[in-house]
Amino acid sequence: MEDQNPSISTSKLLLWFFSISACVKLLLIPSYHSTDFEVHRHWLALTRSLPLSNWYSDETSPWTLDYPPFFAYFERSLSLLAHLVDPRIVDIYNGLEYKANSVIYFQRISVILSDLFLVYGVYRLTRNLEVKRRDLMWVLIVWSPGLVIVDHIHFQYNGFLLGWLLLSISCLQEGKDLMGGFLFAVLLCFKHLFAVAAPVYFVYLLRHYCWKGLVRGFGRLSLLGAVVVAVFAAAYGPFIYRGQIQQVIHRMFPFGRGLCHAYWAPNFWVFYIILDKVLTFFLRRLGFSIQIPAASFTGGLVGDSSPFAVLPRVTPATTFIMVLLALSPCLIKAWRNPRPGLIARWISYAYTCGFLFGWHVHEKAALHFVIPLAIVAVQSLEDAKHYFMLSIVSCYSLFPLLYEAQEYPIKVLLLVLHSILMWLGFSALFNEESATTAANKKKGTQFKTKGSSEKGGFALGWVGKSYLFGLLIVEIWGQFLHPYFLGDKLPFVPLMLISIYCGLGIMYSWIWQLSRILEST
Numbered sequence: 014m015e016d017q018n019p020s021i022s023t024s025k026l027l028l029w030f031f032s033i034s035a036c037v038k039l040l041l042i043p044s045y046h047s048t049d050f051e052v053h054r055h056w057l058a059l060t061r062s063l064p065l066s067n068w069y070s071d072e073t074s075p076w077t078l079d080y081p082p083f084f085a086y087f088e089r090s091l092s093l094l095a096h097l098v099d100p101r102i103v104d105i106y107n108g109l110e111y112k113a114n115s116v117i118y119f120q121r122i123s124v125i126l127s128d129l130f131l132v133y134g135v136y137r138l139t140r141n142l143e144v145k146r147r148d149l150m151w152v153l154i155v156w157s158p159g160l161v162i163v164d165h166i167h168f169q170y171n172g173f174l175l176g177w178l179l180l181s182i183s184c185l186q187e188g189k190d191l192m193g194g195f196l197f198a199v200l201l202c203f204k205h206l207f208a209v210a211a212p213v214y215f216v217y218l219l220r221h222y223c224w225k226g227l228v229r230g231f232g233r234l235s236l237l238g239a240v241v242v243a244v245f246a247a248a249y250g251p252f253i254y255r256g257q258i259q260q261v262i263h264r265m266f267p268f269g270r271g272l273c274h275a276y277w278a279p280n281f282w283v284f285y286i287i288l289d290k291v292l293t294f295f296l297r298r299l300g301f302s303i304q305i306p307a308a309s310f311t312g313g314l315v316g317d318s319s320p321f322a323v324l325p326r327v328t329p330a331t332t333f334i335m336v337l338l339a340l341s342p343c344l345i346k347a348w349r350n351p352r353p354g355l356i357a358r359w360i361s362y363a364y365t366c367g368f369l370f371g372w373h374v375h376e377k378a379a380l381h382f383v384i385p386l387a388i389v390a391v392q393s394l395e396d397a398k399h400y401f402m403l404s405i406v407s408c409y410s411l412f413p414l415l416y417e418a419q420e421y422p423i424k425v426l427l428l429v430l431h432s433i434l435m436w437l438g439f440s441a442l443f444n445e446e447s448a449t450t451a452a453n454k455k456k457g458t459q460f461k462t463k464g465s466s467e468k469g470g471f472a473l474g475w476v477g478k479s480y481l482f483g484l485l486i487v488e489i490w491g492q493f494l495h496p497y498f499l500g501d502k503l504p505f506v507p508l509m510l511i512s513i514y515c516g517l518g519i520m521y522s523w524i525w526q527l528s529r530i531l532e533s534t
Contacts, residue, residue: 023147024136030155031132035125038165042121045417050168051110052076053088053120054102060085061092061103065251069261073105079264082248083202087170095119124164127173131155134179138186138388145445146391149438153387153400154179156434158427159408160384163377166423167414171377174204175384178360182385185356190222191237198241202248205265206378209336209367210360216344217359221351268329270373277508278376279410279515280369281335285324287513293322332372339366339523343530355533357388362526369523376414379407379519390439394471397439399525402477405432406518409484413508421492436471444470480518487514 055074063071068078068085078085095102099115135154139147164171177200184193197214200207223234252261277283297303305322321327343359364382368374383404390400408428415424473481491507499506 023140027132027136027139027151027155030151031129034156034161035128038121038125038161041161041165041423042118044166044423045415045420046117046166046168047414048076050120053168053170054111054116055105055109056080056085056088057092057095058103058105058107060089061096062105066255066257069252069257069264071105074109077264079267081202081205081265082252082261083199084204087203091123094123120168121165124168124170124172127170128160128164128176130176131160131172131179132176134176134183137183138179142391145442149391149442150387152434152438153390153404154384156431157380157384157387158424158431159380159404159411161427162408162411162415162424163380166420167377167411169377171380174200174207175380177203178207178381178385179388182357182360182388185217186353188353190218191240194218194222194237195240195244198244202244206367207381209371209381210363212337212340212344213347213356213359213363216347217351217356220348221353268372272327272332272372274373274375277512278368278374278378279406279512279519280371280374281516281520282327282370282374283512283516285327286321289321289324292324296323329372332370335370336366339370342527346530346533350533355530357385358526358530358533361386361389362523362530365519365523365526369519376410379410383407391442394443396529397443397471398473398477399522401432401435401439401473402481402518403522404435405481406484406515406522409488410511410515410519412488413511439471442471483514487511 051074055076056078059068059071059073059078071077092103095116098119099113101107101111101113102116102119132155135151139150142150160172160175163169177196181193181196181200184190184196194214197207197210201211218237219234223230223237225233249258249261252258273282273286277286293303293305303322340363343362346355347359361382364378364385368378368382371378386400386403389396391397405428408431412424415421487510491510495503495507
């Protein structure tokens, strides 16, 4: 007997996926957590103990509030529950680094439960997909090892935020442009770093939703503008009313932190830094008097690490222009042919551009393009091969976040298991489609399944295999050979090698995504 309501069974099965991942995350509660754990605990205390007018001016902790107001309201809502669990969690005068079991369990579980928003976003995206593609997308997103490493060990709320993004994408794919724009505006008021995709949203919505003739188009543009203004008014209105908007903006955009983070994200600026150091070395050898700046890129500090010895200094404006230039081909495509089916690809590409060329990029920002690219990965064989490599590279680039010995087997196991699941899932999907295509061709049927290949199913070429094998060599050197041969000398080298090698992979991904966008019709 067939299920009378397949959407109910689909949601139940997805909840099973979530429950399995939640069990794993519960086991990880005692694991290492970064300073971000204390950052969010302080934000709980700040939003609970102080009036709203002091949220963006408080300096009782070095971890000042630097997220947009909706995230502050989110922390405020969590603080109401935290106060019931342990009042000391939300006592701003309790002192820093409060590490009682109550706060550890509360904050860990709050991240796990907030992932239900991610699950709902995945459900909206996959409810109309065929079973194999649906299940595979669940594996790629709900069981993402990168999300586990960043959110549930290192500690953040990316799953919750990415849930808003996936909901917005699902609405755009369904033709609900106004709701998609509304959800994206809400997301920006939770975390402003998602604004890298704003040009794509603007061009797509202007062309697809508003470009409907003079009168009708003006009405739609006015309605869309009113929705966005209403969202931002709800978020920032109380601070504008109190004359504090400049303080809020100053906290949200601390450009004094420098071009690169303490651990270099694997992006374009890694190669710029290396080129500057190589040129400095050779020019000094040739007798040129070159003064090396005091601020070092290898010092491991989050400071104004932007000076260069030879190459021109990079400013925030420079990175902004480079991101826009990298985005421009995508924006042109979105304007000429605003297809809902391509919106996930365009948004993922936008976040890739922001990651590669942006200012003070964190390695964790790779999640912004890896997660939405899972939507694209199940669409064709070539996209699947690209995603398989990119997912492994981006996850491996997060390894330095977990530097304690006890987490080493955990992060390795997470990556290996997910790689196996991806391989099995992509093989099951595309090898069967390839076999179907071959059988139909043999029968003379003029039929070809989307994503299939006449040359065979899911398999990597020798270049992809060689590159992934190189990751193993980089890891063996950094984890075992470097300590054995060099001891404590040149401690930055293993991290530098990870950044450079993963940067090559992500640069390739950016070029590959751009070529796919240019080829699309």
